[in-house]
């Protein structure tokens with residue numbers, strides 16, 4: 001069996017950096033900002049039990065992120081990238097048990113009326129959310145470190161969403177105490193810079209067309225992970241009695 005003839009119209013050289021970045025940014029339409037669940041959240045149409053379900057399920061995402069980042073580090077042979085990526089683990093886990101992004105998410109969960117224990121034992125985590133988040137961690141374990149890094153680029157789409165979420169939640173759910181919003185206020189301070197430096201790493205280390213296309217596919221996969229999380233939560237909301 002011979003190999004398939006190469007189509008002379010199929011480009012094989014790397015895309016110019018600007019085209020590559022544009023191909024990544026083009027995926028913003030697949031991001032979760034306009035998911036029906038997020039729209040209801042922004043419009044103040046979620047009930048307290050629905051907000052609780054969201055917070056308890058997002059916890060599973062938040063708590064798995066450091067394992068995803070550790071998998072990227074484990075697969076990466078470059079000390080300068082590992083050193084840089086390590087900051088993400090420290091950000092989520094904190095330098096000690098009392099701080100870090102994950103702790104701040106727990107504060108939000110408590111502010112919407114959940115007990116810390118029922119969040120930590122994950123009794124509210126939906127099967128679909130678990131499957132989606134586990135798929136993200138497994139993707140980082142199984143794929144190249146560049147694909148793992150590229151999959152985190154959804155964050156380049158997130159600052160506007162997070163700012164809007166913060167403003168809309170303060171307005172529409174005034175019963176949530178301000179301490180509950182620490183996650184978003186502290187995340188907003190780092191996320192724009194993180195998104196920019198992640199793009200730089202991806203552009204620098206995806207030198208071939210194949211690597212560039214794999215990076216774009218990794219970001220598309222991650223958009224699907226996020227939407228699958230909200231699909232599951234949204235579906236479960238329809239089963240909560242009003």
Ligand SMILES: O=C(O)c1cc(C(=O)O)c2c(n1)C(=O)C(=O)c1cc(C(=O)O)[nH]c1-2
Pocket residue numbers: 065101151152153154155156158161162187
């Ligand atoms: O609230 C959001 O909409 C949102 C989105 C994302 C994202 O786009 O992946 C992250 C976060 N938050 C977040 O808080 C966070 O720590 C985070 C880490 C990552 C990642 O893939 O490494 N994404 C996100």
